[in-house]
Amino acid sequence: MADQHPEWKTQQPFKAVLEDDLKTLASFGERGIIELVMATHANITTEEFESVVKQWLISTKHPRFNKPYNQLVYQPMLELLEYLRSKDFKTFIVSGGGIEFMRPWVEEVYGIPRDQVVGSSIKTEFTIVDGKPVIMRLPELDFIDDKAGKPVGINRFIGRKPVFASGNSDGDLQMLQWTASGDGLRFMLYLHHTDGEREWAYDRESHIGRLDKGLDEANEKGWTVIDMKEDWKLIYPFELEQ
Amino acid sequence: MADQHPEWKTQQPFKAVLEDDLKTLASFGERGIIELVMATHANITTEEFESVVKQWLISTKHPRFNKPYNQLVYQPMLELLEYLRSKDFKTFIVSGGGIEFMRPWVEEVYGIPRDQVVGSSIKTEFTIVDGKPVIMRLPELDFIDDKAGKPVGINRFIGRKPVFASGNSDGDLQMLQWTASGDGLRFMLYLHHTDGEREWAYDRESHIGRLDKGLDEANEKGWTVIDMKEDWKLIYPFELEQ
Numbered sequence: 001m002a003d004q005h006p007e008w009k010t011q012q013p014f015k016a017v018l019e020d021d022l023k024t025l026a027s028f029g030e031r032g033i034i035e036l037v038m039a040t041h042a043n044i045t046t047e048e049f050e051s052v053v054k055q056w057l058i059s060t061k062h063p064r065f066n067k068p069y070n071q072l073v074y075q076p077m078l079e080l081l082e083y084l085r086s087k088d089f090k091t092f093i094v095s096g097g098g099i100e101f102m103r104p105w106v107e108e109v110y111g112i113p114r115d116q117v118v119g120s121s122i123k124t125e126f127t128i129v130d131g132k133p134v135i136m137r138l139p140e141l142d143f144i145d146d147k148a149g150k151p152v153g154i155n156r157f158i159g160r161k162p163v164f165a166s167g168n169s170d171g172d173l174q175m176l177q178w179t180a181s182g183d184g185l186r187f188m189l190y191l192h193h194t195d196g197e198r199e200w201a202y203d204r205e206s207h208i209g210r211l212d213k214g215l216d217e218a219n220e221k222g223w224t225v226i227d228m229k230e231d232w233k234l235i236y237p238f239e240l241e242q
Numbered sequence: 243m244a245d246q247h248p249e250w251k252t253q254q255p256f257k258a259v260l261e262d263d264l265k266t267l268a269s270f271g272e273r274g275i276i277e278l279v280m281a282t283h284a285n286i287t288t289e290e291f292e293s294v295v296k297q298w299l300i301s302t303k304h305p306r307f308n309k310p311y312n313q314l315v316y317q318p319m320l321e322l323l324e325y326l327r328s329k330d331f332k333t334f335i336v337s338g339g340g341i342e343f344m345r346p347w348v349e350e351v352y353g354i355p356r357d358q359v360v361g362s363s364i365k366t367e368f369t370i371v372d373g374k375p376v377i378m379r380l381p382e383l384d385f386i387d388d389k390a391g392k393p394v395g396i397n398r399f400i401g402r403k404p405v406f407a408s409g410n411s412d413g414d415l416q417m418l419q420w421t422a423s424g425d426g427l428r429f430m431l432y433l434h435h436t437d438g439e440r441e442w443a444y445d446r447e448s449h450i451g452r453l454d455k456g457l458d459e460a461n462e463k464g465w466t467v468i469d470m471k472e473d474w475k476l477i478y479p480f481e482l483e484q
Contacts, residue, residue: 046397090355090357092357099398099401100401103401113332114400114401114402115332115334115357115358115399115400115401115402116357117401121398124394124397124398125390125394126390126391126392126393126394126416126420127390128419132423133393133416133419133420133422133423135393135394135397135420148367148368148369149368150368151368151375151377152366152367152368152377155288155366155377156341156363156366157357157399158356158357159341159342159345159356159357159359160356160357174368174375177370177375178368178375178377180375181374181375
């Protein structure tokens with residue numbers, strides 16, 4: 001979108017993004033992220049937004065792996081989802097990511113249909129433009145599906161307490177607490193990113209995806225913690241071809 | 243709840259409800275309804291609310307039919323849902339009713355699972371009370387799933403444009419317009435309540451469930467309209483036993 005916004009070359013937080021300056025970007029905090037989302041994800045229809053996401057997926061590669069982002073998913077996670085569904089579990093995604101950012105591609109990748117995706121959202125509005133009904137994305141936050149928002153989103157969209165939930169950060173802790181609070185057998189699972197060579201290693205000090213309180217509570221309550229480096233033979237599906 | 247609120251005997255809109263005075267109740271308009279919902283549906287946990295709904299269903303009968311409300315559903319609608327699912331359609335409820343009011347009973351009655359229900363909602367909050375995680379229902383409206391809210395709710399919860407939608411009032415018109423706007427074959431269906439003997443007859447002048455603009459648009463665009471009196475051999479499932 002930068003072509004249509006020459007002012008972003010000098011205006012923050014856009015300047016930081018265009019210059020790949022993550023340190024400066026981080027200095028704007030949550031407000032900076034929200035400004036970015038409003039500018040880049042709103043004032044278009046839901047159909048136009050879906051086209052932008054699909055176009056991004058086929059035109060952009062991750063700089064480290066030189067792969068499209070939808071290939072950078074975890075093979076063990078795909079196998080677990082498949083296993084659960086083969087045992088008649090209904091599987092959902094509950095992510096801090098934007099719900100309309102995920103829906104165009106997660107069904108193909110994870111086998112999870114669009115209506116089983118819970119995520120963050122901006123407000124939308126139904127309106128008729130030139131005789132054609134559209135849903136416009138508005139520059140106003142609707143819901144942040146993170147931390148205490150995750151059980152709220154699960155309750156709102158799924159309407160049932162999970163019997164199994166898995167996450168990888170403190171943003172998932174309330175979801176796991178909510179899962180653990182039900183009757184009968186429950187499975188709470190944390191993924192600990194410990195593999196700096198094949199993926200990344202981070203936990204208590206990380207600014208993004210911090211896993212600190214969650215790790216303490218998992219240890220205290222005996223929840224299962226995956227040590228990525230030790231426990232995962234493969235990480236990405238493309239390793240199967242190598 | 244009136245036992246715990248003696249002041250409702252003199253305080254509107256509660257007085258009108260307790261006296262079964264629908265005319266006075268209607269005079270308070272949407273604000274009156276919202277006040278009622280706030281007072282009766284909030285400040286309890288989602289689990290407590292579910293118990294209230296289930297208790298109401300087993301303890302209350304419709305005055306005209308002397309049947310619990312969950313038996314006053316339409317047999318032709320049940321058969322249509324069953325037929326659609328037998329052809330691999332995924333079926334959803336999209337109602338102006340409260341989403342947490344519907345979920346405790348619709349799966350058993352309609353065969354539609356809890357996560358395939360879209361409805362109106364109040365805000366909720368995840369919190370830990372005496373060490374136990376709960377979701378509290380807050381006295382603040384979140385979303386009204388009616389009129390232009392229906393396509394918004396469909397987009398938010400289902401994330402896909404319907405190929406088939408059915409309704410019975412002007413509150414469903416935007417949902418049907420949204421359905422009609424997709425590519426390929428589409429089915430837009432209105433139920434017209436024309437049977438004052440077996441059910442009710444109302445349309446353009448009704449204060450509740452008005453069907454006026456919708457009827458015009460259905461006629462103009464050739465959408466299918468069910469004439470309840472002429473087209474339905476049975477209305478309620480309990481007629482099958484008679």
